Amino acid sequence: MPLAIKTVEIKKTSEPVSSPSTPKPPVLARVGPLGPFPLNLISALVVIFTLRWTREVLIPLVIALFISYFLDPIVARMEKRKISRAVGTAVLLTAIVAGIGSAIYGLGDQADAILEQLPAAAKTFSQSLREGRSDREGTLNKVQKAAAEIEKAAAEAANGAAPQGVKPAPAQAARPGLDLRNYLWVGTVGLVGMALQAVMILFLVYFLLVSGDTFRRRLVKMAGPSFAKKRRTLEILDEINLQMKRFLYVQVITSLWMGVALWLAFRWIGLENAGMWGIAAGILKSIPFLGGTAIIGGTALVGYLQFGTLSMSLLIGGVSMGLKSLEGLLVSPLMTSKAGRIHTVWIFVGIFFWGWIWGVWGLLLGIPIIMVAKAVCDRIEGLRPIGELLGDERRAHSSGGNRNVTP
Structure with a gap:
């Protein structure tokens, strides 16, 4: 009997004492059906705005x-x-x-x-255009003349049907001509800023x-006391250095290819200062879109000034456009994708994105920034999915998983 009483007492004391006046702990609300996606989206938009603002x-x-x-x-x-x-x-x-x-x-x-x-x-040039228009009376010119006659007849009918007390609308003042001083002033201010x-x-x-390597040592020291974190920081810095060397290698090879190809083509055509235009093409090639536009427009203008015919100007501009298109759409993306192990699609996406964020400088810096981001994402455990997304699966499978990733 004492044993049973003792057992009951133990059961009573083992039960938690709860009072109706004691408040229950609050239950945390769940993030939502979409999970952390809205927070990540807001964070990404804040980062993009900060990049544009600064x-x-x-x-x-x-x-x-x-x-x-x-x-x-x-x-x-x-x-x-x-x-x-x-x-x-x-x-x-x-x-x-x-x-x-x-x-x-x-x-x-x-x-x-x-x-x-x-x-x-x-x-x-204007004289040749006038002669070309006077030589052939095409369908477009006939349509334009017919439209002008119809517009003239409609205007006469409107003036005749207008009431007597209504005065015709006053003639608009002529727009001022092109003032080069404003453009020169803006250009001078821009050059001083540059x-x-x-x-x-x-x-x-x-x-x-x-x-x-002072900053390199400090970054390793800031990584933390553990040897794994320091080694991971060193791997990231080494990979960034390697990616920059690869990018420089691609730029040098493609610039040499573009300069030599344009020099040989212009020399075969007979354009003056072909070597200088080859050097300019090799330098301006590194600026996506704008560099190619400057090369095509400049060479077409020089070709017209030298030969005096529109056909030769179009030929020289077409040669520049063909070589620049071959380099920009095939040679450079393939070499950059192979060197940086980045999918070619993300090369173009990065150029467009950073061009929108930073303008001309974004077009120039977009590819190396993507290569650095790829190097960082491949070495950090939480960012490895982004690195896999940026990477090229074919080259990843061919490498056989030789990447050394420290968790």
């Missing part, structure tokens, strides 16, 4: 980072030859600025010659190259 600050920083990545191997070789990084960087940047200045000076003489020939070329931005980028590149 582009005046971010663009020089990103350009300086990429240039320092490209020039760091040269400075490292100079350092191995007992040349300090400060002196080697100063010599290298001075040589680059001098080369760009001499190229602009050489192109300036050609531009002056083209500007001197523009009035006569415009007169000849010059100041270039100077700022130059100083950023100098200090980044002089610092060497």
Whole structure:
């Protein structure tokens, strides 16, 4: 009997004591039927807005980072030859600025010659168009004349049917002609802004190259005390460095291909200064869309100034368009996709997206930014699905899973 009483007492004491006045803990509401998708969408929109809003600050920083990545191997070789990084960087940047200045000076003489020939070329071009219109009376001209006659008859009928007390509408004032001073002022302000931005980028590149691997060591130190996090940070930095080298390799190869192909084609046609146009094409090729437009328009104009016929101008412009289309739509995307292990579709999507975010600079920086994002996503466990989405499945299967990913 005492044993039974003891058992009952144990059962009573083991039950939790609950009071009706004690409030129950609140139950957290669930995120919703869509899960965390709305929050992720809002976060993505905030990031996109921030990138657009801060582009005046971010663009020089990103350009300086990429240039320092490209020039760091040269400075490292100079350092191995007992040349300090400060002196080697100063010599290298001075040589680059001098080369760009001499190229602009050489192109300036050609531009002056083209500007001197523009009035006569415009007169000849308009005369040839008038002669072409007078020689053939096509269907379009007949339709235009008929439309003009109908419009004239309708206007006369409207004037005749108008009431006596109603006065005709006053003639509109003529629009002012083209004022070149406004365009020159805007262009001068834009050039001054670009010059100041270039100077700022130059100083950023100098200090980044002089610092060497200081930021690299600090990033590894900030990764955390664990050896796995430090190793993962090192792998990300090494992969970014490798991707930048691959991008530079693709740009050099495609620029050489474009310059040599255009030089040979123009030399075969007989265009003057074919070598200079080949060099310009190799440099401007790196700017998507706008660079190709400048090459096609410039070569077509020079061809018309030299040969004086519209057919030769169209031939030279067509050759430039064909080579640029072959390079931009086939050679560069395939080489970039193969070098960066990124699907070709995302190459074009990245160019359009970053062009919308940052304009012309976004067109230029879109591909290396995607390559860096791919390198980061492949090395972080939570971002690996994005890396798989950006990657090319065929090359991923051919590699056999040799990627070293640290969780």
